[in-house]
Amino acid sequence: MPTIKDVAKSAGVSPSTVSRVINNHPRISSETRKKVKESMKRIGYHPNIIARSLVKQKTNTLGLVMPYSTEEAFADPFYSEILRGIGSVAQDKEYSLLLITSNGEQEELEVTLKAVRSKRVDGLLILRAKSNDALLKELKELETPFVVVGRPEDEKNNFWVNNDNIESTKNLIEYLIGLGHKRIGVITGDSEYIVYKDRLEGYRRALYHNGIEYNPNYVIQTTGHHGLTTRYTKELLESYPKLTAIFAVDDLIAYGAILGIKELGLKVPDDISVVGFNNNPLSQLITPALTTVDINIFELGSTATKSLINIISEDPKEYYHEIVKTNIIVRDSCGGDKGEVDGNGE
Amino acid sequence: MPTIKDVAKSAGVSPSTVSRVINNHPRISSETRKKVKESMKRIGYHPNIIARSLVKQKTNTLGLVMPYSTEEAFADPFYSEILRGIGSVAQDKEYSLLLITSNGEQEELEVTLKAVRSKRVDGLLILRAKSNDALLKELKELETPFVVVGRPEDEKNNFWVNNDNIESTKNLIEYLIGLGHKRIGVITGDSEYIVYKDRLEGYRRALYHNGIEYNPNYVIQTTGHHGLTTRYTKELLESYPKLTAIFAVDDLIAYGAILGIKELGLKVPDDISVVGFNNNPLSQLITPALTTVDINIFELGSTATKSLINIISEDPKEYYHEIVKTNIIVRDSCGGDKGEVDGNGE
DNA sequence: CTGAAAGCGCTAACAC
DNA sequence: GTGTTAGCGCTTTCAG
Numbered sequence: 001m002p003t004i005k006d007v008a009k010s011a012g013v014s015p016s017t018v019s020r021v022i023n024n025h026p027r028i029s030s031e032t033r034k035k036v037k038e039s040m041k042r043i044g045y046h047p048n049i050i051a052r053s054l055v056k057q058k059t060n061t062l063g064l065v066m067p068y069s070t071e072e073a074f075a076d077p078f079y080s081e082i083l084r085g086i087g088s089v090a091q092d093k094e095y096s097l098l099l100i101t102s103n104g105e106q107e108e109l110e111v112t113l114k115a116v117r118s119k120r121v122d123g124l125l126i127l128r129a130k131s132n133d134a135l136l137k138e139l140k141e142l143e144t145p146f147v148v149v150g151r152p153e154d155e156k157n158n159f160w161v162n163n164d165n166i167e168s169t170k171n172l173i174e175y176l177i178g179l180g181h182k183r184i185g186v187i188t189g190d191s192e193y194i195v196y197k198d199r200l201e202g203y204r205r206a207l208y209h210n211g212i213e214y215n216p217n218y219v220i221q222t223t224g225h226h227g228l229t230t231r232y233t234k235e236l237l238e239s240y241p242k243l244t245a246i247f248a249v250d251d252l253i254a255y256g257a258i259l260g261i262k263e264l265g266l267k268v269p270d271d272i273s274v275v276g277f278n279n280n281p282l283s284q285l286i287t288p289a290l291t292t293v294d295i296n297i298f299e300l301g302s303t304a305t306k307s308l309i310n311i312i313s314e315d316p317k318e319y320y321h322e323i324v325k326t327n328i329i330v331r332d333s334c335g336g337d338k339g340e341v342d343g344n345g346e
Numbered sequence: 347m348p349t350i351k352d353v354a355k356s357a358g359v360s361p362s363t364v365s366r367v368i369n370n371h372p373r374i375s376s377e378t379r380k381k382v383k384e385s386m387k388r389i390g391y392h393p394n395i396i397a398r399s400l401v402k403q404k405t406n407t408l409g410l411v412m413p414y415s416t417e418e419a420f421a422d423p424f425y426s427e428i429l430r431g432i433g434s435v436a437q438d439k440e441y442s443l444l445l446i447t448s449n450g451e452q453e454e455l456e457v458t459l460k461a462v463r464s465k466r467v468d469g470l471l472i473l474r475a476k477s478n479d480a481l482l483k484e485l486k487e488l489e490t491p492f493v494v495v496g497r498p499e500d501e502k503n504n505f506w507v508n509n510d511n512i513e514s515t516k517n518l519i520e521y522l523i524g525l526g527h528k529r530i531g532v533i534t535g536d537s538e539y540i541v542y543k544d545r546l547e548g549y550r551r552a553l554y555h556n557g558i559e560y561n562p563n564y565v566i567q568t569t570g571h572h573g574l575t576t577r578y579t580k581e582l583l584e585s586y587p588k589l590t591a592i593f594a595v596d597d598l599i600a601y602g603a604i605l606g607i608k609e610l611g612l613k614v615p616d617d618i619s620v621v622g623f624n625n626n627p628l629s630q631l632i633t634p635a636l637t638t639v640d641i642n643i644f645e646l647g648s649t650a651t652k653s654l655i656n657i658i659s660e661d662p663k664e665y666y667h668e669i670v671k672t673n674i675i676v677r678d679s680c681g682g683d684k685g686e687v688d689g690n691g692e
Numbered sequence: 693c694t695g696a697a698a699g700c701g702c703t704a705a706c707a708c
Numbered sequence: 709g710t711g712t713t714a715g716c717g718c719t720t721t722c723a724g
Contacts, residue, residue: 004703015701015702016702016710016713017710018702019703020709022702022703023703027709027710029709029710032709032710047702048400048702049466050464050700050701052701052702052703053396053702053716054396054397054400054701054716054717055702055703055704055715056702057716059396076423077423079426080422080426087445087448088449090447091447091449096445096461096466097444097445098407098442098445099442099445101429102433103437111437115442118393118394119717255628255631259631262633285576286632349716349718350718350719359694361695362695362696362719363693365720366693368718369719373693375693375694378694393718396717396718397700397716397718397719399718400716400718401699401717401718
């Protein structure tokens with residue numbers, strides 16, 4: 001493999017001149033520039049990025065911290081889709097992407113810290129927001145630029161991009177309320193993840209704003225294991241047969257819920273309405289097609305990446321965050337509440 | 347950030363000694379080893395991987411060439427899952443993962459070649475097998491180690507890992523035939539991808555081995571766009587109402603097919619049986635639960651990664667490939683052919 | 693078993 | 709506008 005020296009010899013200039021044309025240095029005669037470029041092409045030269053990184057103390061690489069996760073969480077196309085968004089701007093801005101995977105909290109911490117300490121990456125995209133996140137604390141001490149996709153607990157002192165999960169959920173639930181539903185069950189995920197906390201909060205606010213009392217018994221927390229979701233849904237509906245709608249905090253959970261409802265011999269939306277969240281591409285294919293919230297995952301990824309690159313290069317003095325719009329996608333999984341056409345309270 | 351020199355000073359040894367303890371050099375006194383390790387810890391030293399890569403001419407990084415793809419192809423959890431398999435062994439063997447994404451054939455080629463020419467990666471995992479693949483040709487010229495996940499066209503002169511798609515499909519179709527089906531429609535994907543070619547071939551072989559004539563009109567090629575899948579399925583069934591089963595070359599396609607069947611007012615499996623492929627985690631959740639083939643995606647990823655690492659370090663003289671086992675998952679989407687209980691041919 | 697010195701391929705003052 | 713020189717942080721002969 002030819003190096004910059006070979007090009008220099010072949011073009012009859014010094015290595016620094018070659019370096020300058022590579023880096024588009026302004027003060028270089030168009031003549032030598034041309035000469036050098038020809039030499040590069042002739043001998044098949046390509047700059048060694050590693051060497052450049054070493055002297056520049058910059059790798060032009062972004063680390064992607066994937067959630068360590070069960071098989072099933074990974075089945076979530078969320079990650080494929082956000083990778084698309086991230087990849088698209090990284091490509092554009094000439095950044096590479098280092099995938100950081102792990103099998104648990106401890107390993108995630110170690111692997112991620114190693115990547116930054118060993119100077120493999122210029123910054124990180126954290127693809128989830130958790131409570132009490134040890135990773136974020138360590139990262140701040142290392143002064144690594146990072147942006148989290150989601151709302152971190154300490155939202156004033158981090159860079160992040162997210163949907164407004166509280167408000168979006170509130171709107172979604174109010175759509176249900178508008179249809180006449182008052183007793184709405186919730187199947188939520190691991191409360192360690194802030195996204196689920198927020199969606200639950202949105203649910204509560206919707207009830208509150210509409211004078212409906214919040215009943216904690218209507219809320220079931222599942223582990224993300226689909227089989228369990230189905231079972232929990234059935235148990236919930238058996239315990240509280242007056243429920244007329246189910247809010248699943250994620251479409252994948254909604255699928256399990258719908259299955260549970262069907263297994264009970266009930267119909268969606270005739271007996272029970274169901275809403276999900278995230279607008280999984282499959283949600284338009286199931287029967288009934290699922291009413292859900294499109295959270296614009298691609299944009300979440302691209303926005304976060306732009307932010308990170310900006311932070312790396314500009315070192316902004318103030319923390320900031322960005323909110324990506326959502327919109328409700330009304331499909332066929334909700335009906336009016338036929339069980340209680342009069343009255344307006346519990 | 348402290349460097350090896352700082353450690354050396356602090357421990358009262360030379361930089362080379364420090365380097366030796368980092369690299370577990372055998373001929374080093376356990377005393378100095380201890381002393382050096384303490385110094386490293388004390389001053390918070392972490393080796394700079396970039397510098398090491400430069401001198402070793404090795405990055406310990408694997409490039410992952412993701413298929414450039416539409417929004418919907420990305421929704422396929424195949425990629426999430428294979429990433430898990432890859433990540434798990436890469437982690438274990440201390441390799442990093444560079445994600446290579448692109449928006450089209452040309453960009454994919456450029457970006458990938460750039461990654462290898464600029465010495466960013468030691469080898470590549472190509473996550474798809476296409477006909478007439480320009481990328482593979484270029485890569486061979488560059489003498490980069492790579493393994494393809496799938497069966498490349500020139501199977502004798504490449505490293506690859508794959509399922510036996512032909513045989514697996516043959517078995518799947520024979521399961522259908524065993525149930526009494528003889529007129530089986532096929533919804534397949536882009537024939538540029540060898541996986542779909544092979545599955546179609548398996549279908550033909552199953553028919554052939556059972557004395558059933560192959561009818562090309564029963565085979566529809568879709569683009570992977572779900573909406574179209576649904577429409578094509580309906581058209582197929584309207585044109586050939588005698589079909590009693592549908593073979594979808596991928597579960598995602600099967601979902602669209604099932605929707606089409608339902609829209610026609612027909613029932614699965616009572617009127618039409620459906621089988622898919624890949625065992626998407628959602629396939630157990632839909633109604634009816636889909637009979638499909640589990641292709642062990644995680645193992646596909648881990649096997650390919652082990653192979654690649656082996657190739658990088660051992661430089662084997664012969665090409666080889668590995669086959670990952672599949673197994674049919676029988677669920678509820680197939681019934682016997684009630685339309686034609688007698689007879690055994692067309 | 694340890695140290696000195698050279699160098700991986702590139703960039704960046706500093707000269708001229 | 710271009711060349712010279714030093715050096716990024718590490719590994720690796722070669723001595724001893």
